[in-house]
Amino acid sequence: MARAPEAGPEIATALKGFRVGVTSHRRAEDLIEALERRGAEVIHAPVLTIAPVDQDLGVLEDTRRTIESRPDVCIVTTAYGMRRWLEVADAAGLGESLTSALSAASLYVRGPKARGAVRAAGLADVGISNDETTATLVDLVLRDAGGRLDGKRVVMQLHGYTDRVQLDRLREAGAELITVTPYRWVRPDGGDRLEALIAAICAGDLDVVTFTSAPAVDALFSTAHELGVYPQLIQAMRQRVATAAVGPVTAAPLEAAGLRPWVPERFRMGALIKLVTDNLARRQVRRLTTTAGDVELRGRTLSVDGAELALPPAAMLLFRALFDAGGAVVSRDTLTRLLSQSGSNHALDMAVNRLRNALPRADMVQTVVKRGYRLRVV
Secondary structure (H helix, E strand, O other): OOOOOOOOHHHHHOOOOOEEEEOOOOOHHHHHHHHHHOOOEEEEOOOOEEOOHHHOOHHHHHHHHHHHHOOOEEEEOOHHHHHHHHHHHHHOOOHHHHHHHHHOOEEEEOOHHHHHHHHHOOOOEEEEOOOOOHHHHHHHHHHHOOOOOOOOEEEEEOOOOOOHHHHHHHHHOOOEEEEEOOOOEEOOOOOHHHHHHHHHHHOOOOOEEEEOOHHHHHHHHHHHHHHOOHHHHHHHHHHOOEEEEOOHHHHHHHHHOOOOOEOOOOOOHHHHHHHHHHHHHHHOEEEEEEOOEEEEEEOOEEEEOOEEEOOOHHHHHHHHHHHHHOOOOEEHHHHHHHHOOOOOHHHHHHHHHHHHHHOOOHHHEEEEOOOEEEEOEO
16 A cells, blocks of 8 residues: 655654544555554454455356457446456456457446556556546446447446446446456454444444445444444444545445545545544544643543543543533533443442542542532633
8 A cells, every 4th residue: 555645753643542443354454554653542343354256156157248248338346356357367267358358348447546457457448437436437338328328238347335226227228237246245254353343332432433345334334233232333423433434435324324424535545544643633632721730632541731641441431521511510410321321320429539539630520519520620
């Protein structure tokens, strides 16, 4: 992966104190390394992995159909899919025949990376979607064909997420459609890490979760449904845990769930990393002046007058609520519900005591009789 430009000594601490969830399988090491290099703590739980080629024997059958049909139009949706398709064909002795068949077709590509893979194979495209979406690419194909594809043989290279609406549009326009899926998304062995990630999201123990494919979003939501925590997951993502998607296709299922993911202007891994870094460092590092000195909340860490403090989870949860109130009183009922669904007053009293003991000055947290607690601010 081409790394985003890095300048200034602050790069190593830009994400210090923040905890980021990574759901990707392909190129996860690049993403994790870049985040950790900036000081983030990363929780990695690959939601989906790519099935081995030998589990996708249908690719060869579809390749033979493509060669025999001599397609008029070929739609390439991903660079990885194009490369893998050619590799599978080469391994089966069909590479030259496939390349010959595609060279006679009008090739349309979904973005610069897909174009690069096509050109690396010695082929040339006739059109590219300007926003790297399959819908726009199909718009382009239909426009160039005058709105109809009657009698035209169209082959479409699919990726892990099948946009059936676009396939239906091609068929309804009269296309004789062949689809090729060079790779499939499958659930990884062992769901412990995924369950731990979902639990961390629900508890608000992450600052942001990153996604690099739409199927990963769908799989995360599906697993949350299976665990019976989907409502809690969505609520946490709306209120406490941000989501970041590499592009609009990946963002679509997040937006459909009522979320507002961060999406970079350039749909690239480097741009995603920069956006996450900028948004966390600039928007979510917060400061407040209290009677004990300047307080800074940076993700999971708290510092008072430059001294970093380590608070237990419940104490940090309380402190965040008081900090967010900016000196206003937070009711006992609100804080009690924050700590426990059972609404135990004893649990709140214990948590407040632990918080006061962990702070440099216990009187930073003031009791407001019959009302609740507040942070003493200046």
